[in-house]
Amino acid sequence: MIVERSSNISYTPTNDDPFRQFDLYFSRRNGGPFPLICFVHGGAWRSEDKSDHSVLAERMVEFTGFPAILPNYRLTPKESTDGSQFQHPGHAEDILQLLDFLMTWEGPTAVGRVYDPQNIYLMGHSCGAHMLASIFLDSSLISPSISLSPQILKSVRCIIMSEGIYDIDTLIARFPSYRTWFIEAAFGDKPSYSEYSVTRLALRTKLIRWLVIHSQGDTLVDTAQSEIMYKHLRELYGTSADCFVTMDVDQLHADHNAILEEEVFVELVGDFILKDCSSTSLNGGAIQ
Template identity: 25%
Template sequence: MKRPMKLLIGVVAVLAVAGGMLMLAIRNNGPAVLDAIDRLTGGTRGVVLVAKTSYGGHPDQKLRIYAPAAATQPLPVLVFVHGGSWRWGDPDDYNFVARSLAPEGFLVVLAGYRLGEDGRYPAMLEDTASAIAHAARLAPRYGGDPARMVLAGHSAGAYNVVQTALEEKWLADGPGRIRGVVGLAGPYDFFPFDSESTIASFGSVEAGAASQPVNHARGDTVPMLLIHGERDTLVKPRNTRALSRALRAAGAPVETLFYEEFDHNAPLVSLASPWRRSRDVDNALIDFARRVSEVSVPVQAETP
């Protein structure tokens, strides 16, 4: 009995150490860990990195463009902007988003933007608008249709894409190409600023109510899908409720999904393998993006 017990204790100890190392890695760079797990458990899904480029001279102003290998027609373009409290994040850690969405019939563009002091308001919006415009120019080269663009983002990235779409001045060079916006756990109503990240990114430059998406709700905006977890303590779900109320009051098309058990990162995790097999966030995002961009069928089936 002693030997099996020692073996069991040893296995438990190894699992505990492995679990601790995983949690540490997630805290240090969660998206990079998700990307590695997704690649190991889900494979490439036939998704190809077709371009690594930039839209400015700052190292954070990067674009990564992914396409499904079997694409045979111009695809709608899905631009995804990462989160990270406007302080950290790298498109190169979000390849799992492209592997989740590109096989369903999209040219996926992962967009970065200036962070920290360099990215203080309104720089993150200037960069998001520039990234969208650059993605539109490049899309035809890689099989994308720039007239059918969908924007998506998580957390700070959700703020970026929603504010860019709502505040008319940012897309003045071509707002008609945007067909829809998806926000995952986004902050849309957070003035006055009371957190370290919002004070650093907005309060330090004396931004005010005009910086808030909820104050730019208008009836002629593009359709929006807003997703939030009820257990999100970092960005409270009231942000999505406030914005959706304002949009509906203005007569704008908006859909919301609230998940009772989800925390702040769960909507993003749901785009990575193996979690996307058991959650419907990816299905909801894909269905919305297809509807607004008039896509009817996937380009290819999932492959190992």
């Protein structure tokens, strides 16, 4: 399979901000438009770039046959020089703006639309998982700027979160140095960050499936974060939890970022997406 790339596509009206652009990876094959996979990178809200994950995107396209995008978003500066600071929920607002853009974007001019905007699979790693949970769980009381359109809620089929940060106070208790390393910069200097814990948020919709992944070898974020999030999601879904909430903490053994370079990660995520697509098709959904 030949994987093509269309780079540095702006998802804002201004085309000169590299932090609000994305790269699209796809293969030209019959039978589309196909579901779209979107990977939101981590980096403690302050680092990494979409180009860091190009190999992962290519492997996802090769494994699933579906197009994939890697977005950038604005980052919190490692050092503030003018007294101002780009903080949460700004990062999540950028990803929400990306999703709004994807609902109507017709694709690269020379290619056209290569994905189905009604079938989107989101992946978030580390702080990217926190961002997606902040968007798709109801954080409106704390962050009223994160307001989703009904179209986005209907279009996102699954959210896959790996090595995620969900409860910041619990994370700081386990890793005290994280407070001054990146939490204070991204959220402000506060005695408690409980208001930003996504494990306290309610559902916006019960139509989205969730997969929570964590590696036994992760030394930067402990498994307790994913266990707390998994428990919260199952409580939210109640009797439907077995159908909508899944966790895997057994198959991955590499460190925090290294898992993204392993074939087993692509297989784990890719199999989950393909199984969901197959189930949707059999049940008369939009994916055919």
